[in-house]
Amino acid sequence: MSVVRSAAANPDCTPGFRQQQNEVTSYIDGSNVYGSTIDELNSLRNGAYMKTSLGNNLPSNQDKGCIFNHAGEFCHHAGDTRVNVLPSLTSYHTLFLNEHNRIVNALKAVNPGWTVEKLFQEARKINIAQMQHIVYNGYLKSFLNKDVMATYNLSSRRIGYSTSYDNTRDATISNDFGIAYRMGHTWIPAYIDLYSDLNTRQTGPEMGPFDLVQTYNNPHLIFLNGRTGSQGIQKWLTSDPCPSTDRVIEDSARNRLFEDSTGASFDLAALNINRGRDHGVPPYGDYRINCGLSPLNASWSSLVDQNPTSANLLSQVYEVLCEFDPTISYFSALCGFDPTSS
Template identity: 45%
Template sequence: EAHLASRNAEILLKASQYIMNKHCLGSRISSIQCAHELSKIKLDNTSMGKTCLSQYYNETICEGINLNYRSADGACNNLKHAFWGKVNTAYKRLLFPVYKDGLNAIKELPNSRELSTSLVNDENAPDSVKTIAMAFWTIFIGHDLSHTAVSSMLKTNKSVDCCNENGAKQSPRYTHTSCAPIIIPKDDRFFSSLRRTCMNYVRSVPAIRTDCTFGPREQLNQATHYLDASMIYGSSVKQTLSLRKKSRGQLLTYTGDENMQYMPLTNNSNACQSGATCYKAGDIRVNAQPHLTAMHTLWVREHNRIASQLALINPHWDDEKIFQETRKITIASIQHITYNEWLPALLGKKFTKKNDLELLLKGYSNSYDKTIDPSVSNSFATAILPFANSMFNETLKFV
């Protein structure tokens, strides 16, 4: 679905580039200024305009949804703006984008690998106060809030390789149009011994602009923009159903050693290393790191524990009722840990108090504001959340 939506965005980008080439190039209008003007032109009654309206402003989307619970895809959380925070919508912008050509081309910037190795060293410097759980909780909720859709092979949907099997940049003949490989310096402190000079980097797919206009490339979030445990339950009804046991509100598991529950297995080639079998969850990145897999396993077990208790207390409830009530409790638990424990540990209690991020000890909050767009910003998804990767030591210990 994400890649299908991106094809329409690709067409709009081409149209925007055509308009810019015809009316801006050769004149005194800069590419950035032209991009600003293009972003004011509505698609209106064009075929793409109708596509955009159906994607972002379909008034019938909330029909038939049980509003007692969060929707799987994030839609209808805000009844006035039903598509705010929905899966497969564009990240919002804090500032207008500045591309090399105003619309799409990557700017020529300092080599990111050189910057990384110059600014960050690999020395182990364990925190005297915080544990590794701090870093993994950051990644865990980061995967709940954002999952940028990356370009893939059109016919096979397989991952794009911008580097060849020898660790060098692909020849132009075999280079995918979405490739933006990072060149590794020959004296790199890690890769030089492996004789690798290319780091695979593939551009994310474009997204249709939420205001249904022409203009610069936007990026697509294929997770819901809410803190709603989508990394556990998935971001669509179909995905959620594939993870459910459909009995007593339980999530699918298999019983392993010592009668312990584990997530179901999958052989999805995009989720696993070649020839490997790994776990299936609401987010494909569940297998990225052992600690993250453990975190997912913990919450799947917690869901099933709560569901079992609710089934005992409420024998008249059916599978759907037990599942949705358990999901609601699980989401609330994750939100509580995030705001009550993670944020103060990350930002400090003074900051969370000053910015009204503290939770109430009792009662209910009336701070909901229906005019606030909850969509995750580009800056937050790409620059803020990934900071957790810098919190890890070079060596992770397993006990």
């Protein structure tokens, strides 16, 4: 498996440790919808509205990395280049694009004198605010407990506005967070489905569930049922339980990631480990000390947050405990990530 190092960056233009570039912004600012540069934004908007294709879907993009098995299908253009990796990702982008355009219509109805730019920017602001509300009041609470939410003042106010923003703080995503946040890879299911209603699978000539491997960079599901595939996927995502945060990554992502016609593929778990080493993150034992937890010693029994089965498997892979990759620990830790965890 060929792995290329992340592009290097030097934020303050002085000699020091190698850092990595981030193609997207570090804020919850809707960059997946609006892009991370002015040029991207201008290519995605049409006056006050976001550009769409037939059926209120995302506009087309001449992405040569997509797979087309049916005439008339195309890859999609959005603010994040990963939009075409999976149809479920495409459906998320489509949802917020259509929400922007819905807000524009609502604002135009009550403010007929507003300029095109005013309509666009106000709709964008509201759309981003809704996205932030979902993150802070829904998503984070699904794996952080009340104490953590309160300690770091993460919940939105019921009345008024938050004044905690500090423009002197560097909000750049850290490598430490980037490694830990790969926990989301354990949430990837082995399939994608389309529902006609909540908890009701769509019927028709092509019925799910669809093997995830067959949907990588393939927009076909979006074009099903008169180009309403995004809606069917969104209803399925709303209905289907999310996989647990654990040490298991589905075979479709671990051994068959982006599998081609020759059977060649990538391994997401291996990529995660390699990316941590590429970016120079320290071993898991260092993080325990930095977080005020008990230090590790030479014995594998000091892995107090791992069950015996996990510890035994890890001891067969790592010669010494001090080389233990943090990515693996975060996936296999006993505490897990849920509203009752710490």
